[in-house]
Amino acid sequence: MTTAAWFVLIGILLITMGLRSAFLQRMRLTPSIVYLAIGVTLGPSLLGAFHFNPLKQAHLLEVLAEIAVLVSLFIAGMKMPLPFRWREWRVPVRLAFVSMSISVALTAAFGYYILALPLGAAVVLGAILAPTDPVLATDVQVRHMGDKDPLRFTLTSEAGMNDGSAFPFVMLGLAMLSAPLSLDMLQGWLLKEILWSTLMALVVGVVMGRLLAQLVWKQRFMISEGPLLDDFLGLGLIGVVYGVCLLLDAWGFLAVFAAAIALRQSERKLANTHAPASDVPPVPDTSILDEEATPQHGTQVAEGSLVFKESLERLSELVLVMLLGGMLFIDSWSMRAVGLALFLFVxxxxxxxxxxxxxxxxxxxxxxxxxxFGVRGIGSIYYLMFAIVFGLPEALAVEFIHITLVVIVLSIIIHGLTVKPMMSKWWP
Structure with missing residues (x-):
């Protein structure tokens, strides 16, 4: 396809989705299904108008997926309606750490005993496919800052945490590919990848989020030198938190999610407890705001930058899902891949x-x-590309690409087609 044709196609697609086509609404099609259908139609499976080779473009795809996941995690964190208290967060914490670990173990067992993969490779595959996705699961995400629906809160907060909690298992599997599992390896993994990386991620995220909230509050309401660029502040926080975590060998995804929660809750606390009543009105209880409520733009970084980041998230979804269709071949659909996908879902x-x-x-x-609703998506693509760039053997990389693409495609279709009927029938 020519550059002009791509501009026209993407432009028409954006207009169609922006108008919220009545046809798409009646068909109950999620945006991901639409993007996937276009990508598969134009990709090597049908017309062959374009082909994106994930093996040759692993670095590029890793960065694209990394950015998409970071933005989505930050958005999810900013929408969290509750501060971290064990009573409200115990369910998503269990899902993100206990259930995710069980998912890795069961998937690795399938890979080892059924697919005859080496144990290390089976663990890597389990870690790639275990995290639920914060990017593609838009229909079961928290909708706005005051949304306290238990199902959406649980799924969103789980996805925000398990994109970080899966990382230790990726590293364990990659280490097992180069050396046999030993007690020393396991001890080092527990100390470094579990304790150090997880605790430091939480510390960096919470501290940075609170510091930015304090800095913005003083700048905006104490010094008052002029309006602040909320979009830049939010993106800057993502960059600083993620970069610091890379330097410290901490899990940046988890830190960004924690930073967003800390920023949001710190701003609410500052607005409600320290602002002079005559100058700044208390932040309203967003739990009573409906989905279309307009935030107090300029009052808080979290609210002021949310619209831009949600648009960036939707654009990332469009690009990556269409690229997904451009990676998929007919021969990607093997019994091994489909069988693992069904085993994973059912x-x-x-x-x-x-x-x-x-x-x-x-x-x-x-x-x-x-x-x-354990939606798989962009997070799995990132972990797959990370493993390939890290040095995953080419034969395993090719097989993992086919398996991961099939799992994500089936998740987009199956979960996308069932989410609205099931939510309307089984959830108030």
Whole structure:
């Protein structure tokens, strides 16, 4: 396709999605399904108008997926309606760490015993496919800053955390590919990849988010030298937090999510407890705002930058899902890939959720819906590209590309087509 044709195609697609076509609404098609259909049609599976080679373009795709996940995690964190308190967060924390670990183990067992993969490779594959996705799961995400719906809160906060909690298992699997698993390796992994990287990510995220909230508050309401660029402040926080975590070998995804929560909750606390009543009105209880409510633009960084970042997230979704269609070949659809995808959706996700939430007191209906809506997407693409760039053997890389693409495509289709009917029938 020529450059002009791409401009026309993308322009028409953006206008169509922007107008919220009545046809798409009646068909209950998610944006990801539309983008995927166009990508597959133009890609090597049908017309062959373009082909994106993920093996040769692994660095580029890693960066694109990395940016998309970071922006989505920051948006998810800013929308969290509650500060971190164990009573409200115990369910998503269990899902993000306990259930995710069980998911890695079950998927790795399938890869080792059924697909006959080396144990290290099976662990890497399990870690790639375990995280739920904050980018593509838009229909089951928290919709706005005051949305306290238990299902959407649980799924959004789980996705925000498990994109970081899966990283240790990626590193463990890659280490096992180069050396046999030993007690020393396991101890080093627990100390560095679990304790150090996780704790430092949380510390960096929380501290940076609170510091920015304090700095902006003083600049905006104490010094008052002029309006601030909320978009730049939000993007800058993402960059600083993620960069510091890379320097410290901490999990940047988890840190960015924590920073967004800390920024949002710190701004709310400052606005409600320290602002002079005559100068700055208290921040309203956003739990009573509906989805179309207009935020107090300029009052808080979290609210002021949300619109721009949501647009950036949607654009990232469009680009990456269309590229996904351009990576997919007909021969990617093997029984190994489809079988693993169905095993992941029907067995791994429900079982891991059920075990992870044992004794939590979670209502059965919530468990069932959470156990079904384990959307896989851009996070899995990032981990796959990370493993390839890290040095995953080419033969394994090619097979993992086919498997991961099939899993994501089936997740987009199956979860995308079932989300609205199931939410309307089973969830108030």
């Amino acid at each position: 067995i791994v996700r429900p079982v891991s959720v059920f075990i992870g939430l044992l004794g939590s007191g979670t209502p059965m209906r919530l468990r069932m819906l959470v156990g079904w």
